[in-house]
Amino acid sequence: MTDTETPLDLAALETLIRSDSASRGEPISKLGYFCAPFRPANGPFSDKVIKVYRGLADPAALDRLHQCHDDYVQALKGAAVPMPDTQFLLLSMEGTRIPVIVQQALPASSMMRPQMQNGDLPETLKLMESAGQVIARFWHWAEQAPMRIGFHPSIRNFAVLDGEAIFFDTFPPLIHYSRDEMGKMLLQFSEKRLMRWVGPFLQTKVTGIQDEWYSPAETLVGMVGSACRLRPEHAAAYLDWGRDFVGREMKPWAEEALAGLDRPPKLPGYWTGFRKVLGLQGEPNV
Template sequence: MTDLAALAELIRADTATRGRAISKLGYFCAPFQPPAGPFSDRVIKVYRGAATEAQLTRLATAHDDYVRVLTECGVTLPETAFHLVDIDGTGTKTPVIVQEALPLDSLMRPRMLEDSREQTLAMMQAAGEVIARFWIAAEEVEARVGFHPSIRNFAIRDGKAVFFDTFPPLIHYTRDEMGKLLLQFSEKRLMRLIGPLMQTRVTGIQDEWYSPPETLVGLVGSACRLRPEYADSYLDWGRDFAQSHMPQWAEAALDGLDGPPQLPGYWTGFRKLLGLQGEPNV
């Protein structure tokens, strides 16, 4: 059982105690792994955003359900726990995910940048199999459920893809509710301030996550932007994979794979505005 008092103390601690952020790519938070102590084998993700007690309770329930559904749909996850933590002792609760740490050299995105063409294609296959397995199984899930299988959300262990992004929990929320959640828990104050003026576009960010063919196209697009010299190989892989592993969605996927897929301009603009790293995968 997680010691929430110790967890709150760790989150309040200085950078040297907490450990530096292991990624600055995140829209919602900058995960960190403590260099020592009881949480040294865990990654800590803190999601700051103003929310009522009822909203937080709903979020916690949705997260538990989402982890369960992901697992039931064949998605391998590291051990993941969701907590509502009183960080500063005022009684105000903050969502915190404590997750089993994965070796940094297993993270898919850095490996996609460094490995050979054949190795990157093998990783694409591993991630693609998770995408196909999830969506086929998710057809039996009654709730509205989504999946965000970005390259930066996978690790590769023993040739298999491990998915580690469970926030926001893409289950039980309507499209409009999820759009508001994207603003409510954005790490960047600027986004929370100006986002409501662009709510329609912010809400649209999620649409790919609820579309089986678009999640596959998104994976291929990220790979093409990371390694443009292999774009033709990734496109060929995506077309073959769509037809062999996701035939019920192949037609729509093929429409998106007639050339290197591009991110919507508004999302690229958001990332630059917020100062999120990610070149060239933007």
């Protein structure tokens, strides 16, 4: 997690992206909402995760996306959120510019979700405490931020390595965009053609997906809810942890958070429906 960006061989990266899956390696996850990230099996990018997104016809919108992503990474660093080295590029390919994120790969064994699935109760509570500290740190920093900024600290967007929670999901960049603009982005960049086709008819509901990401209380409640769904046998302990944590570390938002922690939190019905239609079952998206 250094701040030094290593120059990338863009020609080699373009060749890698154009190559078939046999050459570049199978996707790490095929269930991502915006793309299916992959880690090459060999070559100069074998220690990187590559995330390739849909292009846009509007050059100004792409330039803005690039700037917002750079600003978001800097904001996360300013909030002392641990992150792998992350670079955003606009590659000129086939007559258009394609957004690409190149990120330092993390060990598969460090992903928080499988650790939550396989650990015993004390181990999983330590994982949640590590992630919770990052959530609290971000929102206390964001209280002083002049811009609209959000955070999506779901279990599947964290790794935990040597006791430290590491956040790695920087797309879409949750900074500067208005609520309506972000709602449209959720459709524009969706990898799922079905979502882009039916989404405009449900724009109000799609736009609402983001609201949790801009609420300090709901980001914490959302993580607790995910833990309860992953390990329902430990739900009571996770709720107890959440109530204790907001009292210790997130006092400005404790009242709102406590209201969502009186029972295992559930996903909104419309988002559950979208996930089932799109085949998104919460697998890691790194």
